[in-house]
Amino acid sequence: MLDDRKLAILRAIVTDYVSSQEPVGSRALVDRHNLGVSPATVRNDMAVLEDEGYITQPHTSAGRIPTDKGYRLFVDRLAAVKPLSVAERRAIQTFMAGALDVDDVVRRTVRLLAQITQQVAIVQYPVLSSATVRLIELLVLTPGRGLVILVNSTGRVDQRPVDLLGATDEQVADLRGRLNAAVVGLTPSAAVERLSTLLDDLPPELHPVASMVTATVMELTTADPATRVVVGGVPNLTRFGDQFETTVKPVLEALEEQVVLLRLLGEAGGTGDVTVRIGHENPYEPLQSTSVVASAYGHADDLWASMGIVGPTRMDYPSTMASVRAVARYVGRFLAEG
């Protein structure tokens, strides 16, 4: 159905449209790319491509622009891998050098991604499934109100307030000792398992407060860390100040909702390589005129979390994908080395 020349024409339309932001006609196409055929032939091919749904024209006497389906074919089969520029490589190094802790790494990563892709960047906090519990601290703040602090072997610290149900200081100290003895050194999943059996070994008077505390610890070891997402590069949205309603507004709204962001990244970053969601492929309705380029990051088989960018469907996919891939790999390695 689609011979090589038609594919070449589609590729040319995508690249030209992305760089010029304007519908591209048959004449301009043969001028800029040496296709070796006349505009009339190109027109015939374009008619076929339009029938097949790869391109469309905004109005009768305008050039063609790619459809979501066209971008999809381009990304899957036509895009040449574009190597990073030297400047971009250097940017990655300088941005990350001197990062202090995980927070800092995430902040720098989001800035970096936003800068080299010139899009809005989204980075999920790393969830280190191989990290182990380093310390559980249990504190009394005021009578009845306490605080659980969980530290894992990567230096990540999470805390949550807890109702101590009037336990005495001695009981709290006792419980702290038992908790640490039970789970320090375990992975989160192992710790959760161990905690669910811990209650049986406790003296009865500790049961009420212990169940409150273990429940909180279990929350901390599982759900919470994954729900943190950082965004950056929002001013990049101003670069396409047209399409206010279709692009800028929905993106801004999505950025306020952690849940939405996690869905965008989560479904996109499941596999090992860069994932692209184009327009309507997007799981979140209002973002159907934008694309998401995302990648999981981590080390070896240990995929920790996702990062990505969101931008207009008319973006430079090869460059963007290369950038996201490079940053994801670099940050993964950086975190693995500590």
Next chain:
Amino acid sequence: MLDDRKLAILRAIVTDYVSSQEPVGSRALVDRHNLGVSPATVRNDMAVLEDEGYITQPHTSAGRIPTDKGYRLFVDRLAAVKPLSVAERRAIQTFMAGALDVDDVVRRTVRLLAQITQQVAIVQYPVLSSATVRLIELLVLTPGRGLVILVNSTGRVDQRPVDLLGATDEQVADLRGRLNAAVVGLTPSAAVERLSTLLDDLPPELHPVASMVTATVMELTTADPATRVVVGGVPNLTRFGDQFETTVKPVLEALEEQVVLLRLLGEAGGTGDVTVRIGHENPYEPLQSTSVVASAYGHADDLWASMGIVGPTRMDYPSTMASVRAVARYVGRFLAEG
């Protein structure tokens, strides 16, 4: 110079322009407000107001719009205090009810402010100067790399990685004990003072690692907490999609820079009541076509931090000021009660 009628006219111009977003003429003015004089008289007065710099016209044969100076006079002398609506009062209660910890309070506050003002909201993390140090934890993560965790009496937890310079586990444990003995129960300022003399009491072999750690603790007790700011309601920027260059873009850029946000809030929130910076009064150049309404919040004399909103100069100042004031007071009380 400005008699009562001229002031009434200025007030009418401001309110009409804010609600209609369009230059207001002499005819419309006498129609909507019963000024008891003819349009011609109003025109004469408007000419005077324009000479004095309170209003201006975008072009000949258009109505008048307030200048920054006009808004300033309005805010200072003409604005009637507008009580909150019942719905707003209820919103404040429901939004804050059930807040878990300080993080949660801040997140809810920023949402609340954004929703009832329909502007972009900025909330600084509270700095509780009366809070005392509750616990200092010192952990070894890997040989040489450690972590300092500081918990204060409000349940706030801060951490920072620290270089342990190859100290042994025993030395670390020793140091942890000494640190806690020294500063637990002290206010941050007292703790800093105490720490600076702590070194003298230590055995010499602890000196190198102790100075690293105390320096880190001192950073944690002073600088860091104040530098955290949360923003929300960014989609509200889309409500004035015109003025892309003058308003939306600069605001988005400012929101990415914590330093800028702190400057906006910091200089604005120094006093006890709501502060308004209109247009050029703003300390940050690119935001000179927007206004900032901010307030410190806290309890009694203990001012903890600031919150505020940023929006176009043409905003409903009475409502916005009332909302910011109400939220600031409520959150202050809420935090004081714990």
Next chain:
DNA sequence: GACTGGCACTCGATCACCGAGAGTGCCAAT
């Protein structure tokens, strides 16, 4: 002396119109 009605004037906004230009689809010829 302050206010008012009247009037000429200004200027942006809206609309219709027109020509230019880009681009297409189709068809007959190669």
Next chain:
DNA sequence: ATTGGCACTCTCGGTGATCGAGTGCCAGTC
């Protein structure tokens, strides 16, 4: 299968013409 030619369509930019809101000024009135 490809191509040159041609008629057709539709957007875009520019040009007047008109409309109406609003002003400034001035002479008249209370």
